[in-house]
Amino acid sequence: MQVQMALSGSRGYTGRATCTYSVEKLPAGTSKFLNTGKEVPRIGIGLAALGRPGYINLGHGSDMLSTDVESMRAHTWEVLDAAYKSGVRYFDAARSYGKSEEFLSGWLTDRGHDPSELIVGSKWGYYYTAEWRVDNGDQPHEVKEHTYKNLAKQTKESEGYLGAYLDLYQIHSATRESGVLEARDVLDELARLKVDLGWRIGLTLSGVQQGALLKEAMEVKCADGTRLFDCVQATWNLLEQSAGDSLLAAHNAGMNVIVKEAMANGRLTPRNADPEFAPKLKKLQETASQLGTTVDALALACVLAQPFNAMVLSGAACVEHLEANYAAVDLLGRLDPATVNDLMAACCADPEAYWSERSALAWN
Numbered sequence: 349m350q351v352q353m354a355l356s357g358s359r360g361y362t363g364r365a366t367c368t369y370s371v372e373k374l375p376a377g378t379s380k381f382l383n384t385g386k387e388v389p390r391i392g393i394g395l396a397a398l399g400r401p402g403y404i405n406l407g408h409g410s411d412m413l414s415t416d417v418e419s420m421r422a423h424t425w426e427v428l429d430a431a432y433k434s435g436v437r438y439f440d441a442a443r444s445y446g447k448s449e450e451f452l453s454g455w456l457t458d459r460g461h462d463p464s465e466l467i468v469g470s471k472w473g474y475y476y477t478a479e480w481r482v483d484n485g486d487q488p489h490e491v492k493e494h495t496y497k498n499l500a501k502q503t504k505e506s507e508g509y510l511g512a513y514l515d516l517y518q519i520h521s522a523t524r525e526s527g528v529l530e531a532r533d534v535l536d537e538l539a540r541l542k543v544d545l546g547w548r549i550g551l552t553l554s555g556v557q558q559g560a561l562l563k564e565a566m567e568v569k570c571a572d573g574t575r576l577f578d579c580v581q582a583t584w585n586l587l588e589q590s591a592g593d594s595l596l597a598a599h600n601a602g603m604n605v606i607v608k609e610a611m612a613n614g615r616l617t618p619r620n621a622d623p624e625f626a627p628k629l630k631k632l633q634e635t636a637s638q639l640g641t642t643v644d645a646l647a648l649a650c651v652l653a654q655p656f657n658a659m660v661l662s663g664a665a666c667v668e669h670l671e672a673n674y675a676a677v678d679l680l681g682r683l684d685p686a687t688v689n690d691l692m693a694a695c696c697a698d699p700e701a702y703w704s705e706r707s708a709l710a711w712n
Contacts (some may be wrong), residue, residue: 351535351568351576366696367592371685377659377677382515382548382604383580384467387675392438392467393431394608394661398424399441399448402482402489403665404709406614410712411665417447420540423666424451425458430667434674437466437582438659439509440581440606441519443502444474444490449509456513456577468555469516469579469606472502473528482711489711490615491522494528499537509543510687516579517541518550529564539570548580552608556699558582559594566598581606584654585696586616586647587628588702592654599658607658610651611673612702613709616643616695617669631694635687644669646691648676653688 378387397403401415413423428439441448449451449470456468475498478489506514517538522528529535538549568576580598582591586608595605597654611617618629629643651660664670 349590351532351539351570352432363697366589366692367596369596369655371655371688371692372654373655374653374680374685374688375655377652377680379657379659381467381659384515386437386467388437388467389435389674390657390659391436391648391674391677392440392606392659393436394440395424395430395448395452396442396445397665398427398445399665400446400476400478400489400644401480402478402484402711404706404711405663405665406617406619406709407712408614408665409482409712411669413479414423417480419441421447421451421454425455425619427664428452428455428698429459430670430697431662431674432466434671435677436662436674438469439466440469440661442471442474443505444476445472446476446478446480448572449506451599453509453513463512466513467515468510468513469518469550470510470514471507471518471520472499472506473520473522475502484711485633492526494519494522494526494531494534496531496533496537499534502540505643514547514693516550517547518552518579518581520552521554522551523555523566524557524561529561529568529575535568535576539576542576543568548578548604549603550581550606551577553591554583555703556590558591561595562591562598566601566603575601575603577603579604579606582610583607583609584651584658585610585612586650586691587612587697588699589692589696590699591658595654595658605656605658607651607660609663610648610660611663613663613706615705616647628695632693633687634692639679639682641675642672644672644676645679646671649679649683650688650691652680653683653685
């Protein structure tokens with residue numbers, strides 16, 4: 349099955365830090381995500397901070413009481429139990445998130461959840477290299493390989509763990525440098541998986557070129573002329589808003605949108621002690637106090653309020669944070685567009701600086 353690789357002309361960051369639109373009407377807190385027919389809350393949970401002992405979120409190490417495999421398995425199951433009880437129905441893993449697929453698979457089976465009760469996504473393209481260490485010296489914790497060989501290998505691994513539960517399979521961090529959107533063998537195989545296994549196919553994006561890459565991805569077609577990618581997962585938060593227009597265009601074209609790092613890896617919380625963030629934190633705290641909520645629920649609710657109607661991932665590493673994050677669904681019903689637009693204007697940061705700071709975050 350051959351894929352048409354029609355790429356757009358926009359090939360770089362335009363320099364726009366924020367969206368051209370204003371929030372005018374708040375969407376509902378639920379959606380029929382991935383067109384599965386299931387009306388689910390638009391808060392999901394990502395396992396990046398749960399499937400391995402180290403991660404880059406600020407203060408992650410203090411959220412982990414113990415980092416041996418069995419303790420982390422039990423801890424992850426506890427958070428997943430709390431998520432499901434709260435109402436979460438989308439669960440997002442990856443081959444490179446340590447044992448995330450293994451932990452999630454075990455929980456799904458042990459708790460007896462039927463595949464029809466929830467939605468599961470995972471990703472291929474990176475492999476985990478830290479060997480269960482928090483401090484990996486000067487070596488990377490994960491290594492990217494966007495080749496057909498790695499896709500074939502990791503597809504079998506993901507299917508082996510998640511089987512009938514797996515609904516969405518995503519290219520992990522597609523970039524122009526990896527060439528994955530021009531790799532015909534990879535794209536043809538993804539198209540085959542879409543037909544033969546019934547999986548939705550997605551891609552995740554990072555960096556200042558998120559918007560430009562998304563425009564290119566939207567033009568990749570299957571042999572029958574339909575779009576290959578059903579879903580995009582990108583970073584959008586009150587600090588990093590530059591992909592907003594492209595995400596809205598994708599939503600309007602019928603793609604599903606997932607937002608990751610909605611809390612900016614903890615940089616939108618009081619854990620961020622950077623003096624330059626202090627005025628923004630004060631604004632968030634004052635608004636949260638007026639609404640009788642927390643900063644994290646407020647920040648997540650502002651993402652839920654965006655017109656691209658995203659499934660917003662909580663990156664919580666403990667039950668307390670998960671429950672605080674999920675409060676954003678209720679808060680959405682009490683927000684008004686003016687408050688959202690005000691916070692967007694007050695918190696917006698320069699994308700180049702944002703991604704530079706993210707790349708410097710320490711694994712802990």
